[in-house]
Amino acid sequence: MKNLNDIEEKKKEIVERYGMFMEKNENFPPIAARIFSTLLFTENNGNTFEELVNFLGASKSTISTNLQKLGNMEIVEYYTKPGDRKKYFRLSPVGFLAFIDRDLKKVKTERNLIEEVIQLKQRANELITDPNKKFEFHEDHPYLDYLNSSVEGMETLKEQIINKCMKQK
Template sequence: MSQRKEQAQLIEEIGLGIEERLRLSPLASRIYALLILSSYDGLTFEEIKEEIQATKSSTSVNINVLIQLNYISYYTKPGDRKRYFRLAKYSSLIALEADHQAIDNEMAIIERINTFNKKYHPEKFTNEQTLGHIFQDYLVEKQELVDRVIKKMRSFRESEK
């Protein structure tokens, strides 16, 4: 398989995951995936448009969405009018912080379920209390792992020049 075909397939696979996880449009997800697989130098608008095979308008709109969400950034080179797009320095942290928030939301829901069942269905709460606690323990451990990774990533990014 050629590098170009392998990259296109990987962009599609990564894009589907990003679309679901970050709730981005399919095109924004694929642009983000393309930039994940690109060099630190970034890509021009034309390179992105060509690689993703999208219209100028759609590409522009989705790049602007990614910039507003701080997932990507751009820079210019002296004497060159083109903008070069690349992943924003803290884009992976933003995604992890979204995971952290989702875990918080899940924990709150589990707590409400347990409280409701304890109040209105004490026999169910007694029988299922162990399951509720197992799931709560899982979420706590997951959140602790995400917290550790966020700290490591923040430290790594801050050490970069």
């Protein structure tokens, strides 16, 4: 990347690709997904309404409607600066907590089911006398290890976000 225009073009490309990802994986409306993606670049500094309209090339009403949707979902929040009447929109830590909680619940449910499968195989193998009918069983369970690591990582991230939110208040 040779200059700021190249960076801006790359930013637009990433916003578009990440927006498509959010559409598909989070069922966000297209512009809401692009707003989310755009706000990832500005983090705590946020973007004004006008900046979002200009960058995304969408109408004011479309941006407004989608900001309201994201606000109602607690994914986007706004703040103001003293002496400045503009609203600055940024991603809300509460929204990230909702994503984490949802994913954490899914991973914990899968982990519990895998543990039940393992336990049932162990119990069944203790009762089955015919070696040809026993369940294949391994002492190590890399997928269960992966699920446990995922739960641990998400819980740590959740704590970090909560602590960051407490410091900001």
